[in-house]
Amino acid sequence: MGATEDERREVVVGATREIAQLDLLVQACRQMQDELRVSLSLMEEGYTMTTILSRGGSPGVIPRLTEALEATNAARRHGRGAMIRLALAEGMTTTQLGERLGISRQLVARYRDEG
Secondary structure (H helix, E strand, O other), rough: OOOOOOHHHHHHHHHHHHHHHHHHHHHHHHHHHHHHHHHHHHHHHOOOOOHHHOOOOOOOOOHHHHHHHHHHHHHHHHHHHHHHHHHOOOOOOOHHHHHHHOOHHHHHHHHHHHH
């Protein structure tokens, strides 16, 4: 049983995409963190929630975080599936992969079958 060059390339592409998406997620988390710190500071100064929300803040920070989380999960699923298919092609078993990744054999098989 040997891995094909396409299977190896798919893992590299998946990992590269996942890294890029994680960078975007970190950026969105930092923006959300900044926004929450400002809001908390204003609350501690006695401002009402109505005033805090009316100030505008960073528009779209919550939707950006939500989108980044969803895109990161999609990239992770794709990358994990490619990695699992490659490891199986190289001779690992679903049991070994499940143990190594901390997931069930059934989930390993589901990732295998998605590709």
